[in-house]
Amino acid sequence: MKSILFLFGTRPEAIKMAPLIHCLSNDPEFRIKVGVTAQHREMLDQVLDFFEINVDYDLNVMSPDQKLHTLTSRLIADITNDILLKESFDFVLVQGDTTTVLAASLAAFYQKVKVVHLEAGLRSGNMDAPFPEEMNRILTSKLASIHLCPTENAKANLFAENIKENVYVVGNTVIDALFLGLEKLREMPDTSFSEKYHNIDFTKKIILVTCHRRENFGQPFESICKALLTIAAQHQDDVEIVYPVHPNPNVQKAAHQHLVARNIKLISPLDYPDLIWMMSKSYMILTDSGGIQEEAPSLGKPVIVLREVTERIEGITAGNAVLAGSSVEKIIAETSRLLSDRYYYDSFTASANPYGDGNAGSKIVALFKTAFSG
Structure with missing residues (x-):
């Protein structure tokens, strides 16, 4: 049984993590734990409630007008001391490009835990736009062992940086989440x-x-x-x-x-x-x-x-x-x-959505069962 820690801190991360958490939680081959840094507290909590996600670790790091350098250092220390030194994991799964993503990836790297990067390979080509997200995702790509790309273009970005191992195009789980959300809305x-x-x-x-x-x-x-x-x-x-x-x-x-x-x-x-x-x-x-x-x-x-x-x-x-x-x-x-x-x-609506068809979660589960099983 593979042990996976989902670790995130903001609403967008929670939305894109939700479909995969549900897919893997229902599979007996995996042991799933969910950790949140609560980098954004209230906006995160309502997504957790909506998608019925149970949290195992809550670091609750949000503070008024927090600065990037203090947030980053606190995240690395808290993730390490309060989660990674208390429980062993085969993988830490992070999503996107927030400060939580970079800190979690670095903390996992220090503990020799493999990092899986969901929505890997996005690049603007400008370190100041978005700031600090462009730097966060570039560094995370250097730390990650497995790269789950939403599009072929994202894969090409990683190849251009000579990151070519364990790079997979799976679509974007945000579309899975959207379809799940629309189903719930139809009941309201x-x-x-x-x-x-x-x-x-x-x-x-x-x-x-x-x-x-x-x-x-x-x-x-x-x-x-x-x-x-x-x-x-x-x-x-x-x-x-x-x-x-x-x-x-x-x-x-x-x-x-x-x-x-x-x-x-x-x-x-x-x-x-x-x-x-x-x-x-x-x-x-x-x-x-x-x-x-x-x-x-x-x-x-x-x-x-x-x-x-x-x-x-x-x-x-x-x-x-x-x-x-x-x-x-x-x-x-x-x-x-x-x-x-x-x-x-x-x-504007003549072509299909280039970011996915709502099946990213099932593709990722299949990868975990085959490509990552060793």
């Missing part, structure tokens, strides 16, 4: 959501906005706000802009200061089920989120990416998304065209 009445957001006019075209990355703090975020204000003014009668504002104070203060308009609704951060419900009700999505770039094509929603570069180039290439960065002119132009040109809008 639609009115439970619409009544909660009664101040939003769903008879209009909903433009969902999410923006929270560090590289957008400051002037880039102000430019994005300027574009949103212009779009709101130009489409007062037919468009509602809905922005769940991230709890980071750098985002909260600026959003409430700049985004004041009758048809811009600033709301609290959305729980995962609320988010996928809101995405399904949206006409289009403007985002700097990686997960939403991956999920939106499966919901048939065009995406305008609010980043200068993206490691998720497959959606751009396939025509599911367009890169606008923080350019006021480009954000306005692309949004206006999607609102007015139905042929252009339909072109």
Whole structure:
């Protein structure tokens, strides 16, 4: 029986880990433990509840306005002392590119435990965008023994860095999670959501906005706000802009200061089920989120990416998304065209989701039973 520790700290990690945790937990060939660092506490907890994930180790490291250097050092010490020195594992499975991922990989490496990296091989080519995620995933790739890539492009990135052993393309588990989430939503009445957001006019075209990355703090975020204000003014009668504002104070203060308009609704951060419900009700999505770039094509929603570069180039290439960065002119132009040109809008949904088909979890389980069995 192989022993696997799932270790994660943020909501996106939990979402992408959930399908695999369920797949492996139900298989008698594996002993599964789940550890969370709670790098993001509240946003993590609601995903754990939604997907019914039981936690064996909770490090609860979140503190107000935590700095990267103190967070990283504390994570390495706590993961080592409170988990890895107390119990033996064959594999530590990490996902993505957070500070938890890097710290967990380094702690496991020090204890000579094999690291499995889920969503391996993503690269933007710019160490400052996203920061510090690009550095986190590059270093994690050097520490990992097994690389589970979402796409062929991610595999090619690893090969270009001379990482060629135990590299597998499996798709992205975020699509598995999305389909699981949509199943759960079908069991819930639609009115439970619409009544909660009664101040939003769903008879209009909903433009969902999410923006929270560090590289957008400051002037880039102000430019994005300027574009949103212009779009709101130009489409007062037919468009509602809905922005769940991230709890980071750098985002909260600026959003409430700049985004004041009758048809811009600033709301609290959305729980995962609320988010996928809101995405399904949206006409289009403007985002700097990686997960939403991956999920939106499966919901048939065009995406305008609010980043200068993206490691998720497959959606751009396939025509599911367009890169606008923080350019006021480009954000306005692309949004206006999607609102007015139905042929252009339909072109975003013409191709299949390049990030997966919802079967990544079963592919990974098969790999664990064959390729990693020794």
